[in-house]
Amino acid sequence: MAARFNKPGHKIVDHYTYVILGDGCNMEGVASEAVSLAGHLKLGKLIALYDSNHISIDGSTDLAFTEDVGKRYEAYGWHVLHVPDGDTNLEAIAQALAEAKAVVDKPSLLVITTTIGYGSPKKAGSEKVHGAPLGGDEVTATRQNLNWAYDPFVVPEDALAHFRKAIARGAEAETAWNATFAGYQAAYPAEAAEFERVMAGRLPENWEAALQPVTEMEKSTRLLSEACLNALAGVLPEFLGGSADLAHSNMTFLKGLPEFQASSYEGRNFRFGVREHGMGAILNGMALHGGLLPYGATFLVFADYMKAAIRLSALSQVGVIYVMTHDSIVLGEDGPTHQPIETIASLRATPDVLVNRPADAKETVAAYAVAIAERKRPSVLCFTRQGVKNLPGTSVAGAKQGGYVVVPAENPDLILIATGSELELATKAAAILTEEGKAVRVVSMPCWELFEDQPAAYREEVLPASCRKRVAVEAGTTFGWHKYVGSEGAVIGIDRFGASAPGPICYEKFGFTVDNVVATARQVLG
């Protein structure tokens, strides 16, 4: 933000990011990933205060955590400071913060040695105060020990006065920043308006038009995704992101734009390294900061590594965009470790996540249009490795409703429901069955959540209760699909781990063929 907006003599972005973390945080792998990348990027404005009390829930850190954390952070390229008496020495902490700020080319870790439950005679320094209250007697003993003479909920006057100093200090800081911004506005009115726009999370007029040319294309949805990303990058300067070391597979590079590196913070192409969970956490932080519209990418199956971050996107109500390619067994040779089976189902089961699996160019455009416009729910966009046809019946407007009729049939005998690459199979199967005299409707259902957002009348129109003969086709687990196919329907999916073989062979051997869709439909029709 500073690299983009600040001008000589006008520093409107100039703040620090503080992290407060404990022993448990330093044991979690996601922290290692983020910390390593922060060191690489020389994030001098990142300051972490490590409350090192040597206690986690089970007891002393001697049980499981005896590494030298400071040395580890130094190995990551951080500036490390120690405050040995963090219980009482506020001056030492303030001094360390000043030293941290003085080092501008490295993030800083303050290892602050503290006592958990400081002041409690019986429980200080023990896991007993980690998650449970002290209890009445120990509260009394702690008050005595700390010479705290006040009754519960009494705030002493001098403490109140001290805290209230923050009001004036905050007002001053705000006034100063407002003056800075006013100067910026006068000198750079367009940039100031843009700054206000992105900080408010408003999209520019007519941004969606940039996606229009993509609707005509015909290639794999990951390449269509690349076209969308690059089209959006042109009209949304706040749009930025990257891949967890799979840029050339995920097709996520914003062409002609610099990388985000220590020497180029204006860059918009992020290199997250092989750090999926860290990437997800960083995307959440960027989105919560404001002024940025971030995306991150990896293979769909590796959503597992960062599921906790995707869940937090949803819980935190931020519209992070997850670009997930290689979305089925058709990725082929990499085999079962890389082939998603349950991945899409487990993301659909998660509240407030838009899981979108477009079938072609028009639906890919719709997926991005929704993901960009939706700023409260994260989107997981699932793209193929293999090429797909741009199908006649699809539409941007239809796909935006999550589910819609692609091949119409009044009073259908059968409804075929499909997503992504399987929509083509469904339309071909429908053509064969129609020739046999059946009234077969095809419904594309790229995003269940958007479909469920629609009024009941619309959903009934697309999937009328009167037609119970239904077949769903998706190259993933059948889990969850019975909601739409009901008791009399069938699901063509894959409920076992995949196999290593060329993609088209996997596809055929696991039953994703027009013939199998037709045969299953005939069975359901009875």
Next chain:
Amino acid sequence: MAARFNKPGHKIVDHYTYVILGDGCNMEGVASEAVSLAGHLKLGKLIALYDSNHISIDGSTDLAFTEDVGKRYEAYGWHVLHVPDGDTNLEAIAQALAEAKAVVDKPSLLVITTTIGYGSPKKAGSEKVHGAPLGGDEVTATRQNLNWAYDPFVVPEDALAHFRKAIARGAEAETAWNATFAGYQAAYPAEAAEFERVMAGRLPENWEAALQPVTEMEKSTRLLSEACLNALAGVLPEFLGGSADLAHSNMTFLKGLPEFQASSYEGRNFRFGVREHGMGAILNGMALHGGLLPYGATFLVFADYMKAAIRLSALSQVGVIYVMTHDSIVLGEDGPTHQPIETIASLRATPDVLVNRPADAKETVAAYAVAIAERKRPSVLCFTRQGVKNLPGTSVAGAKQGGYVVVPAENPDLILIATGSELELATKAAAILTEEGKAVRVVSMPCWELFEDQPAAYREEVLPASCRKRVAVEAGTTFGWHKYVGSEGAVIGIDRFGASAPGPICYEKFGFTVDNVVATARQVLG
């Protein structure tokens, strides 16, 4: 294994564990977790060979990974060695391995600097050889460059002779070990038989009887789980494990047994630290080693952190046991970040994972009995924080079938299906509806996968197709349940994130009451 079986003068367990890893591995958080714990545990027999070629899929590690890996490992307490010329200097690698073995109280990392695609004139040292073949011309150029005069698939005589030396060397080692073991057998026949038993993965006679007393108990299923774990520990010396810093919440401590620490490798209580993904990976390694039957524990919602490891348990066909407590919103105050919603569904969607959510003591015993006996599929056992009743209709034998009738009704008007803590609600609702003259059957379905393993006739007997009025109750997402309730049924679940409040209040506010089950059933009955 060495601490358990070796005797003075009889070293039957005496091998090293080697890891080969690359730059990408060192970026992943799971490696940080495992490496930190290995350092803490002073695993002197663990030797990691780090193929440091400074290339990952996207290009040079300069893009995203510039930390000092060796220094980081030293911070974890590892012994770190450098081999600067790993392309050709085999003697230096052998020498480093010897040095690694000489340090017995630390795991060793050999940082071996190499060139990816060594020998290829145009592609050596570049990401172009990471995942793609060299191509015909470059293969020819590489052969020339390396003075490799042989045709494709020709193995030169001297290379063959060199490799074949391994046959004699291996035979010698085997003969030596067999002699050692014969001596052990003569001196310690019982221990030798026990060693052979655990290495073959055979369970002792009558082990399941140890669980019998638990069937009479009445408390939270996490406490019932504790009783099972401790009962099993008494009869299965190979059974061991621990928690990711939640031993007192997960109730997983094996009482009276020592901890597994650097000073007590005979211990069976593991302290994994706040390292869920690392824990899962370590459990897989232990299970694949053989001779051990490992379990690991955390809160159910944190399955997200180690989902990739659970998936690998299934793919690797190892019966790792995941003990997951606090299995619903009823955990209460910790709130939405700790309350599983989609967790059970996403594990059920994963192939070859037994997800078991027992309702009471008998079903908890069944869950453990199956998890122990099943050595090819991992089990995820889901336990309550809150107390549960030991219900009259439940049985160990029934629960082992995954789904079974708990409250019978011939030709039922309605079937209520429930798992875990909600089974009590279902039985109470059934009693009320029965009084109203309805024939209501209650089916307990603790483990879908075991139910699906049963013959079709049994499944039809439990859930007859003729009865389409069905209501499922589970304190988690409704996702997936339509498979069993069909088009005319209903699911009582929770399809949003939870809330922070005392457990019973969460339970009631989200509709998990007998009244709501009865009302929903009446609606379904029409």
